[in-house]
Amino acid sequence: MNAEPQTPTLEHLPGYGGTQIAVHRLGEGRPVILLHGLSSSAQINWLRYGTAQKLADAGFEAIMIDQRVHGNSDAPSDAEAYPQDVLLLDMEAVIPALGIEQFDLVGYSMGSRVSVGLVARGLAPRRLVLGGMGLEGLLEWDRRRRFFLDALDRFDSTRPGERDYMAIQFMKTMKIDPDALRLLLLSMSDMGREILDKITMPTLVLCGEDDDDNGSPDALVAALPDAERGTIPGTHMSCITKPEFGDAIVDYLMA
Numbered sequence: 001m002n003a004e005p006q007t008p009t010l011e012h013l014p015g016y017g018g019t020q021i022a023v024h025r026l027g028e029g030r031p032v033i034l035l036h037g038l039s040s041s042a043q044i045n046w047l048r049y050g051t052a053q054k055l056a057d058a059g060f061e062a063i064m065i066d067q068r069v070h071g072n073s074d075a076p077s078d079a080e081a082y083p084q085d086v087l088l089l090d091m092e093a094v095i096p097a098l099g100i101e102q103f104d105l106v107g108y109s110m111g112s113r114v115s116v117g118l119v120a121r122g123l124a125p126r127r128l129v130l131g132g133m134g135l136e137g138l139l140e141w142d143r144r145r146r147f148f149l150d151a152l153d154r155f156d157s158t159r160p161g162e163r164d165y166m167a168i169q170f171m172k173t174m175k176i177d178p179d180a181l182r183l184l185l186l187s188m189s190d191m192g193r194e195i196l197d198k199i200t201m202p203t204l205v206l207c208g209e210d211d212d213d214n215g216s217p218d219a220l221v222a223a224l225p226d227a228e229r230g231t232i233p234g235t236h237m238s239c240i241t242k243p244e245f246g247d248a249i250v251d252y253l254m255a
Contacts, residue, residue: 005053008064013097015068015090017081022072023094024064027056031103032253033095033125034064035111037132038148039171039181041071044240045108051246058250063098065091067114068184075180082183088117095123104253108132108240109214113141113188120195128203129249132236135223136215141190144214148185152178166237196223204252206230208239 008026015021024042032055036045042064046052052062066073067087076082083089091114105125107115112133119128137144151164151171155178158165171178203224207217213236221227230252232244239245 006056008047008052008062010072012072013094015073015093016083016086017076019068019076019081019090020074021068021090021094022066023098024052024062024066024072026052026062026064027060029056029059029061031061031063031098031100033098033103033105034062035091035105035107035114036064036067036070037109037111039070039167039174039176040108041174042066043071044174045111049241049246050243051240051249054246054250055253058254060104060250060253063100063103065094067110069177069180070174075177077177077180079183082187084187084189085117086184086187087114088121091118091123092121102126105129106131106249106253109137109236110188112214113138113191116191116195116199119201120191120198125201127253128199128201129206129252130203130220131206131245131249132208132211132214132239133205133220134207134212134215134217135219137213138191138196138215138220139193140215141188145185145188149182152182152185170237193223197225199227200225203227204230204248206232206245206248206252208232208234208236210234211236211239 008024012020055062069075106129108131112130
């Protein structure tokens with residue numbers, strides 16, 4: 001185990017249309033690509049609460065990618081920069097440029113949707129972790145998207161105690177451009193149940209015990225060819241802050 005935390009490196013690689021996508025790397029060893037959730041970043045999902053360091057200490061290289069509109073990546077304002085499934089197009093440009101072959105893939109919430117979409121289009125990680133995701137978050141995305149679009153409509157008017165208040169405060173804390181995020185949300189499409197048959201690698205569906213924001217994780221496990229359920233303390237927002245989150249990912253990838 002390393003005695004002191006390491007410092008991640010940061011580089012930018014071109015995504016779709018030349019949009020600059022930030023890539024943070026920590027550790028040495030078998031690569032693990034990590035994709036964060038909506039309105040979050042590599043810093044929040046993977047670095048701040050120690051998950052990336054735990055991977056590095058276990059002998060992995062954590063490769064954490066900020067999606068467009070998030071973190072240290074660009075947030076273009078032109079609607080033409082957001083064709084359908086632009087996040088998949090970005091990753092299909094960035095991942096081949098990383099210079100890696102075999103790797104594991106870990107997503108959280110939106111990052112899990114991106115991970116499933118990439119695998120359905122041919123990406124072949126050794127193992128897959130779908131964090132903060134249930135079946136409805138994949139197959140009934142429009143309902144969840146409407147929540148966020150409604151929140152953006154109320155970006156400057158929501159009040160404490162209202163359903164979308166915490167989501168909006170998180171967006172503001174993360175300095176998310178609401179106009180760019182709206183374009184990004186509109187570019188994200190629903191998935192058909194048939195794509196789940198393409199997720200053939202061993203998969204961990206990892207959710208907080210009080211998290212049903214993206215639907216039923218148990219139903220997602222049942223719908224995948226080779227999946228198991230992982231349960232950790234917390235809600236959709238809080239479970240990534242728990243040490244059990246990083247521990248569960250490391251334990252699964254070490255198997």
